[in-house]
Amino acid sequence: MLLLVDLDGVVYRGTAPVPGVAELLAARVALGDDVVYVTNNSMFYRTAYVTRLAEMGAPVSADRVVSSGRATALYLREHEPGIRRALVLGASGLEREMRDVGLDVITAAHAATRMSREGIDGTDAAGRPDAVICGLDPQLTYARLAVAADAVRAGARFIATNRDPTYPTERGFQPGAGTVVAAVEVASGTVPLTIGKPGPLLLEEAARAVGRGAREAVMIGDAMSDIAAAHAVGCRSVLMLTGVTTRERLARVAAAEHPTAVAADAAELGRILQELETSPAGEG
Numbered sequence: 001m002l003l004l005v006d007l008d009g010v011v012y013r014g015t016a017p018v019p020g021v022a023e024l025l026a027a028r029v030a031l032g033d034d035v036v037y038v039t040n041n042s043m044f045y046r047t048a049y050v051t052r053l054a055e056m057g058a059p060v061s062a063d064r065v066v067s068s069g070r071a072t073a074l075y076l077r078e079h080e081p082g083i084r085r086a087l088v089l090g091a092s093g094l095e096r097e098m099r100d101v102g103l104d105v106i107t108a109a110h111a112a113t114r115m116s117r118e119g120i121d122g123t124d125a126a127g128r129p130d131a132v133i134c135g136l137d138p139q140l141t142y143a144r145l146a147v148a149a150d151a152v153r154a155g156a157r158f159i160a161t162n163r164d165p166t167y168p169t170e171r172g173f174q175p176g177a178g179t180v181v182a183a184v185e186v187a188s189g190t191v192p193l194t195i196g197k198p199g200p201l202l203l204e205e206a207a208r209a210v211g212r213g214a215r216e217a218v219m220i221g222d223a224m225s226d227i228a229a230a231h232a233v234g235c236r237s238v239l240m241l242t243g244v245t246t247r248e249r250l251a252r253v254a255a256a257e258h259p260t261a262v263a264a265d266a267a268e269l270g271r272i273l274q275e276l277e278t279s280p281a282g283e284g
């Protein structure tokens with residue numbers, strides 16, 4: 001089977017591993033499954049996850065970590081070959097993912113500095129980019145927002161890694177990529193194409209990264225947005241109760257939005273995956 005596995009709330013919670021999940025995934029890979037990790041977090045380059053997951057005993061290589069940033073890069077390479085120069089409003093990991101697929105990247109930080117020093121508008125300062133790629137920029141400034149909005153208004157394709165309103169940290173919720181995207185959207189009057197969950201594109205790119213189709217996947221996640229993404233591609237899903245969603249919350253969700261199965265812990269997930277393996281793929 002192809003297992004698309006969310007990270008925070010499934011494999012680990014903050015810095016602590018979720019008991020048994022890494023070992024279960026290693027056992028599934030030994031049985032022949034493909035495991036690809038999918039996360040809406042766009043801030044880190046994919047190798048940043050490898051050491052951490054390997055230390056937990058999870059099966060991992062850099063190309064089996066598909067963040068919303070990596071998925072955006074893969075999407076552009078596959079579907080938008082005309083885009084050569086990109087303005088990136090986001091973290092350094094997102095810039096690096098864009099450069100990896102051969103894009104000519106200008107950072108919003110660099111363009112904002114040029115804009116003020118040379119007294120030119122944002123899109124000229126950014127070298128008239130073909131696209132504006134927007135994720136969570138933890139060093140966001142007004143000038144960076146202005147550069148991104150100028151470029152979109154001048155006709156650059158506007159693409160968002162994801163629209164999560166918040167980002168969970170040890171000290172509570174911080175503004176997420178969706179907050180930054182909303183600012184550019186309002187300032188430019190343009191709605192972006194969004195790659196991350198709950199839409200289908202992150203899962204599609206993650207499946208394609210290992211030469212598979214997303215419809216045959218089993219999405220394993222702890223948030224209803226993970227399950228929504230599975231419905232969007234038409235694949236099966238398992239909701240883990242080890243993260244942000246409770247049974248009480250699930251009970252209030254319409255039946256059509258429910259996952260294929262619900263697992264309280266790694267042991268239950270293991271039993272569910274054995275059952276799914278013997279039933280045909282496709283949503284059900």
Ligand SMILES: [Mg+2]
Binds near residue numbers: 006008223243
């Ligand atoms: Mg999660």
